[in-house]
Amino acid sequence: MATDPRATLRAGLxxxxxxxxxxxxxxxxxxxxxxxxxxxxxxxxxxxxxRHLRYDPTAVRDWINQQTTRDAA
Known part of the structure; x- marks a missing residue:
């Protein structure tokens, strides 16, 4: 059963x-x-x-935090 990726984002990466x-x-x-x-x-x-591209969830979380902090400033 596939899960909704947006639910995963809301629950944490x-x-x-x-x-x-x-x-x-x-x-x-x-x-x-x-x-x-x-x-x-x-x-x-x-x-x-x-040859595969991957993203570290910690780096993604940090990037998201930077984006939300920058937008709030």
């Missing part, structure tokens, strides 16, 4: 590395947006495992 598809679903943005952010170095920091 998972404790495993996220794929670009996971992150796009969690943030409800197109995957192309993630790749655009990565190219411009404005999104959450990702890393490569071989």
């Amino acid at each position: 998972p404790d495993h590395y996220l794929t670009p598809e996971d992150l796009a679903a969690l943030l409800t943005v197109p995957i192309e947006t993630l790749y655009h952010w990565r190219k411009r170095r404005t999104g959450p920091t990702g890393f490569r495992v071989g």
Whole structure:
């Protein structure tokens, strides 16, 4: 049974590395947006495992906090 990724985001990020598809679903943005952010170095920091791109949930959480703090200022 598949879970709603938005419910996961509300409950907290998972404790495993996220794929670009996971992150796009969690943030409800197109995957192309993630790749655009990565190219411009404005999104959450990702890393490569071989040819696969992964995101650390801690880095994603920090990035989200930076975005919400910046918007509040």
